[in-house]
Amino acid sequence: MTVHFIGAGPGDPELLTLKALRLIRACKVCLYAGSLVPAEVVAEAPAGARVLDTAPMTLDDTHAEIVAAHAAGLDVARVHSGDPSLYGAIAEQIRRLRADGIPYDIVPGVPAYAAAAAALGQELTVPEVAQSIVLTRVSMKSTSMPEHETLENFARSRTTLAIHLGVRNLREIERVLVPHYGADCPVVVAYRVGWPDQMFLRGTLADIREKVRAAKITRTALILVGPVLGEVRDFRDSALYDPASPHVLRPKVRGAAV
Numbered sequence: 001m002t003v004h005f006i007g008a009g010p011g012d013p014e015l016l017t018l019k020a021l022r023l024i025r026a027c028k029v030c031l032y033a034g035s036l037v038p039a040e041v042v043a044e045a046p047a048g049a050r051v052l053d054t055a056p057m058t059l060d061d062t063h064a065e066i067v068a069a070h071a072a073g074l075d076v077a078r079v080h081s082g083d084p085s086l087y088g089a090i091a092e093q094i095r096r097l098r099a100d101g102i103p104y105d106i107v108p109g110v111p112a113y114a115a116a117a118a119a120l121g122q123e124l125t126v127p128e129v130a131q132s133i134v135l136t137r138v139s140m141k142s143t144s145m146p147e148h149e150t151l152e153n154f155a156r157s158r159t160t161l162a163i164h165l166g167v168r169n170l171r172e173i174e175r176v177l178v179p180h181y182g183a184d185c186p187v188v189v190a191y192r193v194g195w196p197d198q199m200f201l202r203g204t205l206a207d208i209r210e211k212v213r214a215a216k217i218t219r220t221a222l223i224l225v226g227p228v229l230g231e232v233r234d235f236r237d238s239a240l241y242d243p244a245s246p247h248v249l250r251p252k253v254r255g256a257a258v
Contacts (some may be wrong), residue, residue: 003066003076003097005090007083007109008032011194013040015110023107029069036081036220038195045077063096070102076206080140084133086166112222113162116190120200130160130228135221137164138173155180160226166210167221170209178205178224186229191221194248202229 004023009015014087016024021044024030030045034053045051048070055063062078069076080088084106097104113135117124127132134154137145154161155177166173167189177185183206191199201211207223 001070001073001075001103001104003069003078003095003104005084005088005104005106006077006079007085007088007107008037008041008079008081009110009194010082010115011036011038011192012115012196013038015194017107017109020107020109022046023075024077024079026075028074029065030077031065031080031081032077032080037079041079044056046062046179059092059096065091066102067100070100080109081111082239086111088256089168099177112164112190112193113224115193116188116222116224119190119193119198119230120188120229124228125159126228126232129232130226132157132159133162134159135162135164138166143217151176158226160224160228161166163223166223167212167217167219170212171225172206173223173225174209181225181227185225185227188229189221190224191215191217193222 004027006020006023017213024041024044025046028046029047030042030049030051031054032051033041034055042051050065052065053068066078078090078093080090082088084090085108090106094104103131111142113124113133124133130180134157136149136151138151145197151163151173158180161177163173183204185205187203187205187208189201189208189212191197191201199217201208201215201217203211
């Protein structure tokens with residue numbers, strides 16, 4: 001048997017990969033994060049499958065289910081929201097699987113920041129505006145951050161930030177980021193991306209906190225910060241399709257300006 005860690009994406013069931021859907025339909029045991037994975041996703045499990053919401057379960061509980069499935073020779077679909085490699089809490093699960101000699105693999109999913117950019121209708125890496133994205137979170141009740149992974153350190157880069165688990169800490173985010181980005185820096189708060197009730201709040205570091213408060217958003221939100229989120233129009237075309245920038249698949253166009 002194999003434990004398949006499956007990324008279900010941020011909410012829209014149609015964002016499942018074909019591989020993810022095939023595995024969910026095939027596995028006789030399905031463990032899923034019920035508060036973050038849509039019911040439509042696990043509804044694809046085969047008839048008679050053991051389908052359990054892991055939200056009220058502990059790590060010991062979920063591992064016990066996997067051990068029982070292993071003994072019975074049953075594949076397990078361990079379904080997580082977004083992409084399992086980002087805040088998926090799979091590392092501790094994998095550690096136990098390895099200790100018990102239980103095989104596993106990982107099926108990537110669409111991360112929330114990518115789904116948010118798609119819904120906003122924009123690219124996050126615009127030439128000469130932003131070419132990097134920092135995926136991070138803030139320390140609150142969750143696991144503490146490593147010593148050098150501070151918002152202050154990331155802010156010095158002035159690149160695009162995708163801040164997870166921070167919507168209740170906007171005051172501190174504003175305090176740290178304004179000296180580096182400016183109070184008028186564009187911000188987008190993406191709430192429940194991919195779900196029917198998704199919401200996007202646009203603002204600046206100076207006013208986004210009040211907008212979030214008015215909308216009563218307290219969880220399940222991603223905060224995007226950076227100049228690329230504004231009305232960026234005056235930027236050069238990338239070299240990817242530039243006739244003056246030949247590459248191995250496109251020789252230089254005769255007469256193109258250099």
